[in-house]
Amino acid sequence: MITIGIVGGGQLARMLVLAGLPLGLRFVVLDPAADACGAAGAEHLCSPFDDRAALDQLAQRCDVVTYEFENIPAEAMAHLAAQVPVYPKPQALAISRDRLTEKNLFRELGIDLPAYFAVDSKASLEAVVALTGLPAVLKTRTLGYDGKGQFVLRTAADVDTAWQQLGKVPLILEGFVPFDREISVVAVRSRDGEVRTWPISENVHQAGILRQARSMPEDAFAQQAGVYARRILQRLDYVGVMALELFCVGDRLLVNEMAPRVHNSGHWTIEGAATSQFENHIRAVAGWPLGSTAAQDHAAMVNFIGAAPTSEAVLALTDVHLHDYGKAPRAGRKIGHATVHSVDRLRFESQLAQLKSLADAVAC
Ligand code: AMP
Numbered sequence: 001m002i003t004i005g006i007v008g009g010g011q012l013a014r015m016l017v018l019a020g021l022p023l024g025l026r027f028v029v030l031d032p033a034a035d036a037c038g039a040a041g042a043e044h045l046c047s048p049f050d051d052r053a054a055l056d057q058l059a060q061r062c063d064v065v066t067y068e069f070e071n072i073p074a075e076a077m078a079h080l081a082a083q084v085p086v087y088p089k090p091q092a093l094a095i096s097r098d099r100l101t102e103k104n105l106f107r108e109l110g111i112d113l114p115a116y117f118a119v120d121s122k123a124s125l126e127a128v129v130a131l132t133g134l135p136a137v138l139k140t141r142t143l144g145y146d147g148k149g150q151f152v153l154r155t156a157a158d159v160d161t162a163w164q165q166l167g168k169v170p171l172i173l174e175g176f177v178p179f180d181r182e183i184s185v186v187a188v189r190s191r192d193g194e195v196r197t198w199p200i201s202e203n204v205h206q207a208g209i210l211r212q213a214r215s216m217p218e219d220a221f222a223q224q225a226g227v228y229a230r231r232i233l234q235r236l237d238y239v240g241v242m243a244l245e246l247f248c249v250g251d252r253l254l255v256n257e258m259a260p261r262v263h264n265s266g267h268w269t270i271e272g273a274a275t276s277q278f279e280n281h282i283r284a285v286a287g288w289p290l291g292s293t294a295a296q297d298h299a300a301m302v303n304f305i306g307a308a309p310t311s312e313a314v315l316a317l318t319d320v321h322l323h324d325y326g327k328a329p330r331a332g333r334k335i336g337h338a339t340v341h342s343v344d345r346l347r348f349e350s351q352l353a354q355l356k357s358l359a360d361a362v363a364c
């Protein structure tokens with residue numbers, strides 16, 4: 001029996017475990033929180049990510065280790081990788097944890113992206129604002145997620161405020177993209193190099209947090225997004241699932257960022273695709289053949305942010321599937337999601353609208 005270690009015990013770990021148990025796999029989850037929701041159905045090593053004794057235990061108990069978030073200390077990953085296969089390889093994590101190295105990789109691979117410049121002083125911020133013009137987006141190079149560590153500069157006076165707020169750490173300034181839509185492509189690569197992609201998702205964010213993701217099997221940008229994802233996966237000799245977030249602006253497709261893991265915009269694949277992103281990630285890291293990523297029906301996911309509607313209200317919608325992560329409600333926290341999945345377009349649209357209004361009524 002194969003045992004898979006997961007570094008990080010949030011909802012992504014939970015859904016990986018839920019996908020892997022029917023395949024006869026065992027899981028060990030490393031997370032410092034005693035109530036880590038990803039530890040349900042797994043053995044829980046309740047220790048900090050940089051605890052060497054816990055990392056040694058994880059390596060000893062597992063045949064292969066994966067991770068569910070980016071901000072794992074590099075030394076911890078190196079310590080693990082010296083003892084046990086880690087997929088995706090820590091190189092992917094090292095590149096994607098820093099927006100500058102990530103964007104440099106995209107540029108090197110001929111992938112179109114917004115203008116960006118490294119910023120390390122107020123003078124350099126002023127100089128690059130002169131190049132990008134306003135508006136522009138100042139971002140921390142590391143540790144940013146769900147729109148945190150970002151400041152949109154709209155007027156010259158914002159330069160000072162943005163520098164006061166973010167200037168203590170390395171930054172990048174990006175040109176502001178007046179996008180028509182945000183999309184993502186979720187892709188998986190097996191150990192022997194086979195790549196499959198799911199239909200792209202069209203994503204809606206509010207205050208930097210994903211609220212809704214909808215499968216778009218016929219989208220005109222799908223092919224280009226898939227080409228970009230393949231280039232990155234091949235360059236990094238990647239194993240597992242990766243997501244690429246992109247902006248559609250006119251007829252241009254610009255890459256925003258990559259996530260070296262399963263992704264919130266791919267949650268609809270649990271019900272909406274032949275094989276979910278979670279199962280295919282597990283298959284890839286276990287060294288098994290990938291499953292079909294086909295998805296013809298209509299599918300969309302709505303996140304529950306801060307609070308969730310009652311289970312009774314959600315489950316009263318007949319084509320809706322509920323995922324309650326078992327997390328304590330807190331403002332801005334992702335505590336669950338629901339997926340609408342239907343072959344009938346009109347039914348799908350109506351149930352999605354009802355689900356969205358249930359979620360919006362309690363979100364905080
Ligand atoms: P990020 O953390 O880079 O994924 O950014 C979070 C969200 O902020 C994105 O999903 C966009 O909605 C918005 N955003 C980020 N960068 C830009 C940009 N350069 N121009 C316009 N909007 C952006």
